[in-house]
Amino acid sequence: MTAFPRAEMEDVVERWLQANIDAEGTGDWRPLADFFVPDATYGWNIGPKDDVMCIGIDEIRDIAFGQEMEGLLGWRYPYQRVLIDEQVGEVLGFWKQIARDTEGAEHEVYGLGGSWFCYAGEGKWAWQRDFFDFGHVADLYIRLLKSGKVSEDFAERMNKSATAGRLPGWYPLGQTPAPLWPVTTDQP
Numbered sequence: 001m002t003a004f005p006r007a008e009m010e011d012v013v014e015r016w017l018q019a020n021i022d023a024e025g026t027g028d029w030r031p032l033a034d035f036f037v038p039d040a041t042y043g044w045n046i047g048p049k050d051d052v053m054c055i056g057i058d059e060i061r062d063i064a065f066g067q068e069m070e071g072l073l074g075w076r077y078p079y080q081r082v083l084i085d086e087q088v089g090e091v092l093g094f095w096k097q098i099a100r101d102t103e104g105a106e107h108e109v110y111g112l113g114g115s116w117f118c119y120a121g122e123g124k125w126a127w128q129r130d131f132f133d134f135g136h137v138a139d140l141y142i143r144l145l146k147s148g149k150v151s152e153d154f155a156e157r158m159n160k161s162a163t164a165g166r167l168p169g170w171y172p173l174g175q176t177p178a179p180l181w182p183v184t185t186d187q188p
Helices: 006-026 030-035 056-064 134-147 152-163
Strands: 036-045 050-055 079-085 090-095 098-100 106-108 113-121 124-131 170-172
Touching: 006 030, 006 079, 006 090, 006 113, 030 036, 030 056, 036 056, 050 056, 106 134, 134 152
Parallel strands: 036 124
Antiparallel strands: 036 050, 050 170, 079 090, 090 113, 098 106, 113 124
């Protein structure tokens, strides 16, 4: 078990939340990679066939915050609640996923979304795991495409996902190079 000062963890969470708001405004999520240690991992499930896992800060920047956020300009992920456990050095944040179409209308993805973090100290994450309702995300993507109210970048993203096979960082279900369920510091 690794304990951290509560004030230190609250500070990094506040800076993380502000960096997310900044990224929503600019559409460039890559600066968020600066919150990770060099050998950090970041992963999530992407439906019934694939998981995504980024190993190291470069893949986190290029894949998680680059490739995977392409075409989502104007989308927001407002955190609704953040729970901090300074005794084990972990954070759990629950967020909504809100899409914006080209006419400015917002569309909220139904279901829960969130991120689970392990704090490494000095303002950096050791790992992050995301969860969200893939079925509802896929449904919204399809509805947006059918409406025609999507940006060219979003349409290109969907085309690439549909035709390129497994994108960089995508692995067959359960075959990621780091476990999707990371070993936590308080495991029995």
